[in-house]
Amino acid sequence: xxxxxxxxxxxxxxxxxxxxxxxxxxxxxxxxxxxxxxxxxxxxxxxxxxxxxxxxxxxxxxxxxxxxxxxxxxxxxxxxxxxxxxxxxxxxxxxxxxxxxxxxxxxxxxxxxxxxxxxxxxxxxxxxxxxxxxxxxxxxxxxxxxxxxxxxxxxxxxxxxxxxxxxxxxxxxxxxxxxxxxxxxxxxxxxxxxxxxxxxxxxxxxxxxxxxxxxxxxxxxxxxxxxxxxxxxxxxxxxxxxxxxxxxxxxxxxxxxxxxxxxxxxxxxxxxxxxxxxxxxxxxxxxxxxxxxxxxxxxxxxxxxxxxxxxxxxxxxxxxxxxxxxxxxxxx
Amino acid sequence: xxxxxxxxxxxxxxxxxxxxxxxxxxxxxxxxxxxxxxxxxxxxxxxxxxxxxxxxxxxxxxxxxxxxxxxxxxxxxxxxxxxxxxxxxxxxxxxxxxxxxxxxxxxxxxxxxxxxxxxxxxxxxxxxxxxxxxxxxxxxxxxxxxxxxxxxxxxxxxxxxxxxxxxxxxxxxxxxxxxxxxxxxxxxxxxxxxxxxxxxxxxxxxxxxxxxxxxxxxxxxxxxxxxxxxxxxxxxxxxxxxxxxxxxxxxxxxxxxxxxxxxxxxxxxxxxxxxxxxxxxxxxxxxxxxxxxxxxxxxxxxxxxxxxxxxxxxxxxxxxxxxxxxxxxxxxxxxxxxxxxxx
Amino acid sequence: xxxxxxxxxxxxxxxxxxxxxxxxxxxxxxxxxxxxxxxxxxxxxxxxxxxxxxxxxxxxxxxxxxxxxxxxxxxxxxxxxxxxxxxxxxxxxxxxxxxxxxxxxxxxxxxxxxxxxxxxxxxxxxxxxxxxxxxxxxxxxxxxxxxxxxxxxxxxxxxxxxxxxxxxxxxxxxxxxxxxxxxxxxxxxxxxxxxxxxxxxxxxxxxxxxxxxxxxxxxxxxxxxxxxxxxxxxxxxxxxxxxxxxxxxxxxxxxxxxxxxxxxxxxxxxxxxxxxxxxxxxxxxxxxxxxxxxxx
Numbered sequence: 001x002x003x004x005x006x007x008x009x010x011x012x013x014x015x016x017x018x019x020x021x022x023x024x025x026x027x028x029x030x031x032x033x034x035x036x037x038x039x040x041x042x043x044x045x046x047x048x049x050x051x052x053x054x055x056x057x058x059x060x061x062x063x064x065x066x067x068x069x070x071x072x073x074x075x076x077x078x079x080x081x082x083x084x085x086x087x088x089x090x091x092x093x094x095x096x097x098x099x100x101x102x103x104x105x106x107x108x109x110x111x112x113x114x115x116x117x118x119x120x121x122x123x124x125x126x127x128x129x130x131x132x133x134x135x136x137x138x139x140x141x142x143x144x145x146x147x148x149x150x151x152x153x154x155x156x157x158x159x160x161x162x163x164x165x166x167x168x169x170x171x172x173x174x175x176x177x178x179x180x181x182x183x184x185x186x187x188x189x190x191x192x193x194x195x196x197x198x199x200x201x202x203x204x205x206x207x208x209x210x211x212x213x214x215x216x217x218x219x220x221x222x223x224x225x226x227x228x229x230x231x232x233x234x235x236x237x238x239x240x241x242x243x244x245x246x247x248x249x250x251x252x253x254x255x256x257x258x259x260x261x262x263x264x265x266x267x268x269x270x271x272x273x274x275x276x277x278x279x280x281x282x283x284x285x286x287x288x289x290x291x292x293x294x295x296x297x298x299x300x301x302x303x304x305x306x307x308x309x310x311x312x313x314x315x316x317x318x319x320x321x322x323x324x325x326x327x328x329x330x331x332x
Numbered sequence: 333x334x335x336x337x338x339x340x341x342x343x344x345x346x347x348x349x350x351x352x353x354x355x356x357x358x359x360x361x362x363x364x365x366x367x368x369x370x371x372x373x374x375x376x377x378x379x380x381x382x383x384x385x386x387x388x389x390x391x392x393x394x395x396x397x398x399x400x401x402x403x404x405x406x407x408x409x410x411x412x413x414x415x416x417x418x419x420x421x422x423x424x425x426x427x428x429x430x431x432x433x434x435x436x437x438x439x440x441x442x443x444x445x446x447x448x449x450x451x452x453x454x455x456x457x458x459x460x461x462x463x464x465x466x467x468x469x470x471x472x473x474x475x476x477x478x479x480x481x482x483x484x485x486x487x488x489x490x491x492x493x494x495x496x497x498x499x500x501x502x503x504x505x506x507x508x509x510x511x512x513x514x515x516x517x518x519x520x521x522x523x524x525x526x527x528x529x530x531x532x533x534x535x536x537x538x539x540x541x542x543x544x545x546x547x548x549x550x551x552x553x554x555x556x557x558x559x560x561x562x563x564x565x566x567x568x569x570x571x572x573x574x575x576x577x578x579x580x581x582x583x584x585x586x587x588x589x590x591x592x593x594x595x596x597x598x599x600x601x602x603x604x605x606x607x608x609x610x611x612x613x614x615x616x617x618x619x620x621x622x623x624x625x626x627x628x629x630x631x632x633x634x635x636x637x638x639x640x641x642x643x644x645x646x647x648x649x650x651x652x653x654x655x656x657x658x659x660x661x662x663x664x665x666x667x668x669x670x671x672x673x674x675x
Numbered sequence: 676x677x678x679x680x681x682x683x684x685x686x687x688x689x690x691x692x693x694x695x696x697x698x699x700x701x702x703x704x705x706x707x708x709x710x711x712x713x714x715x716x717x718x719x720x721x722x723x724x725x726x727x728x729x730x731x732x733x734x735x736x737x738x739x740x741x742x743x744x745x746x747x748x749x750x751x752x753x754x755x756x757x758x759x760x761x762x763x764x765x766x767x768x769x770x771x772x773x774x775x776x777x778x779x780x781x782x783x784x785x786x787x788x789x790x791x792x793x794x795x796x797x798x799x800x801x802x803x804x805x806x807x808x809x810x811x812x813x814x815x816x817x818x819x820x821x822x823x824x825x826x827x828x829x830x831x832x833x834x835x836x837x838x839x840x841x842x843x844x845x846x847x848x849x850x851x852x853x854x855x856x857x858x859x860x861x862x863x864x865x866x867x868x869x870x871x872x873x874x875x876x877x878x879x880x881x882x883x884x885x886x887x888x889x890x891x892x893x894x895x896x897x898x899x900x901x902x903x904x905x906x907x908x909x910x911x912x913x914x915x916x917x918x919x920x921x922x923x924x925x926x927x928x929x930x931x932x933x934x935x936x937x938x939x940x941x942x943x944x945x946x947x948x949x950x951x952x953x954x955x956x957x958x959x960x961x962x963x964x965x966x967x968x969x970x971x
Binding site: 373374376377380381384468483496498501502503504505506507510511513517518610613614618621629632633636637644648651652655656 | 739806809810812813814815816817818819821822823898902905906909910911912922925926928929932933936939943946950951954955
């Protein structure tokens with residue numbers, strides 16, 4: 001993504017060494033550890049990881065939607081030139097919905113059951129100073145943009161009257177109505193069945209291209225990541241372990257965890273064999289082992305792995321990985 | 333971007349087929365079903381009360397004449413028995429009473445000779461005023477304090493509210509009432525009840541004074557229960573995804589609380605209010621006694637202790653009717669608040 | 676306020692499985708602890724009275740020492756007949772406790788039977804039971820109590836029966852819900868498929884699941900029973916004078932409160948402590964059994 005002058009455009013979102021923790025009576029339990037990620041204008045970035053890897057928390061931290069006792073414990077998040085961490089709530093409110101918007105995982109619970117769907121979109125617009133009539137107009141436009149039938153009538157329905165897929169489209173409409181620069185999506189298709197999933201993905205892709213919208217898409221499904229995102233970031237146990245262009249990461253993963261994830265995906269071609277597994281399970285927050293968190297499950301682990309944490313380093317092909325063992329030296 | 337510019341061929345899903353008139357009809361049917369059930373309940377209550385009162389030893393004759401009942405001749409006893417309807421089979425007595433009831437005739441008070449209808453008619457406005465005032469106080473205190481407590485859980489305001497709520501729940505209304513009366517009389521030399529009861533029409537200021545203290549007594553108990561419910565419900569709703577989503581759209585906290593949190597909390601609050609109203613009816617018996625109010629509660633107490641069955645039955649029916657009506661009202665309100673119930 | 680408007684994601688941190696016994700967990704809750712302490716005090720006082728360990732005979736009148744304030748000889752003072760208020764309060768506590776226990780025994784047994792039947796068998800039985808429950812619920816409890824007491828005569832057992840019957844519908848409702856849920860739970864269906872007898876399923880699967888809720892409800896019911904029983908005594912519908920019931924003492928005490936505040940205060944405090952003790956313990960039990968409902 002370079003601009004006309006050939007220099008890289010400055011990122012829409014710059015996450016630098018972001019850490020999120022849980023305040024307990026005895027101290028702070030780390031949940032997200034020193035995560036860094038850039039998202040450039042018009043780029044689709046995917047954030048992949050198991051449940052509990054910290055991906056949702058990272059997103060919520062960006063929006064400033066963490067609630068005590070969970071909080072940001074360090075690092076910075078810049079939207080354009082505005083620092084979000086530590087910013088006063090009034091400032092964050094002005095940005096939410098108008099500059100950054102978020103779509104959540106569960107369409108069932110993300111809409112107020114007592115309020116009409118159109119009103120929920122319009123109230124967000126009015127909160128940013130739009131007039132009532134203009135908010136109405138833009139709501140209808142947003143509903144049409146996500147290809148919902150009969151926007152006038154649909155705006156007056158209640159959430160329970162709609163199917164899961166339609167509700168998710170409403171959420172997307174709500175997110176887009178404010179014309180944000182950046183869309184954060186927290187596994188929005190996980191709760192939907194596969195055919196609807198594809199429809200939503202292609203819808204978002206189309207809208208994203210039309211608006212040149214930057215998107216951060218969290219998922220635990222590598223297939224979705226492969227289809228949809230241009231760059232992929234992999235998280236494990238609260239840390240970023242690999243980042244790079246999707247094709248490069250898929251074809252030549254630089255971190256053993258990513259490789260193991262890819263190997264675990266069942267294949268419809270080739271011989272029938274047992275599903276690839278990663279033995280063991282991720283460490284719990286609060287009991288992260290010293291050194292690399294993946295070491296205990298890693299087939300490539302060496303002496304130094306359990307002593308120092310590997311830092312995210314640039315490798316070839318634009319991929320960065322946090323591992324001491326280069327792929328060339330991996331054992332099968 | 334306008335609707336026209338955005339429109340690609342719509343793809344997704346079907347709109348719900350229920351049109352507005354259909355939905356209203358469904359709501360009306362629901363209400364009718366509820367009313368039917370209410371009538372049945374009322375009939376059931378009438379039967380139970382009738383039977384229970386009749387099964388007790390002693391009857392109207394012994395109750396009104398006391399020891400002198402033994403002095404009656406057989407013929408006199410038979411005459412009185414016929415007058416009171418004693419001795420006929422129960423179902424027949426019930427039918428007699430029910431029939432008269434449907435004509436608006438609830439019988440005559442054995443003690444005072446006045447018709448039950450007129451006695452109830454005089455007492456009903458008092459209790460009604462008391463009940464409404466108590467519910468209002470309870471709701472205002474309960475929802476208000478509950479919302480404040482929920483807004484900052486764990487902080488001093490919250491702790492204070494919860495302690496007060498506990499006191500309101502744990503201290504019986506007769507203790508609060510007695511304490512209030514004692515306090516007002518002994519310390520402030522204030523006896524609003526010393527003069528006869530003043531109706532709202534005749535002397536509004538005195539009436540308000542006379543109603544306020546008993547209403548406060550009952551309202552504290554109600555408020556305590558509603559406070560706990562409000563606080564719990566609001567905290568639960570605050571954890572829901574749509575609250576976060578609303579914040580994510582940039583809404584101010586106050587707006588989020590009022591439009592989303594409080595509204596969704598209304599349903600459990602409504603439920604608790606209905607329950608509290610049930611206890612309220614029983615509470616009027618105690619409170620009207622303490623504050624010397626000529627209401628239905630007092631009437632019930634005297635009528636049962638004096639075996640004035642006609643009055644007792646009438647008042648019980650009125651209470652049961654009131655309770656059933658309030659339940660109906662809460663059902664309707666549920667449907668008003670929650671569109672999911674209107675389908 | 677921002678607190679309330681912000682929702683946090685469910686952070687899945689595995690809480691160390693609580694191996695502490697129920698009693699220990701109850702004690703660790705502030706409400707449970709306070710409730711248990713209060714109850715312990717009241718029960719001890721009641722037991723002492725039963726055992727005769729009272730400063731004075733509660734019924735012994737002493738015309739020479741009427742309306743004396745609290746002193747070394749009479750810690751809670753004396754009433755208008757010269758009777759020692761402390762002894763009477765202790766005796767009243769016993770009366771309240773025994774009435775409440777009998778009342779709750781009645782409604783717990785009846786209500787559980789009804790609730791289990793309605794929840795487990797469903798269909799007609801459920802409709803009948805819930806209809807009866809609704810009817811009972813619609814009748815003001817005071818009236819039921821009035822009728823029973825004025826018919827059967829005044830005595831603590833009759834008060835207990837009246838209170839017990841009034842509270843039965845609540846037990847039915849409270850028990851029916853979980854029974855219904857458990858009955859439809861997969862593990863019960865599995866048991867049925869495996870051919871277990873109905874009785875076995877009922878006793879080994881359904882009832883244990885309801886146990887916790889029952890315990891909480893019994894505790895709360897005890898508090899409520901004390902409240903209603905005291906109210907009935909206050910209205911003159913309980914054991915007649917010279918019985919030492921807390922309700923009667925409050926009633927008498929109100930009349931002379933201006934000159935003898937102790938006659939009103941101490942019985943009133945005793946009632947409040949009893950009710951609070953049960954309510955707090957019930958709350959603590961509820962939180963100890965299901966931490967997700969704890970409110971802070």
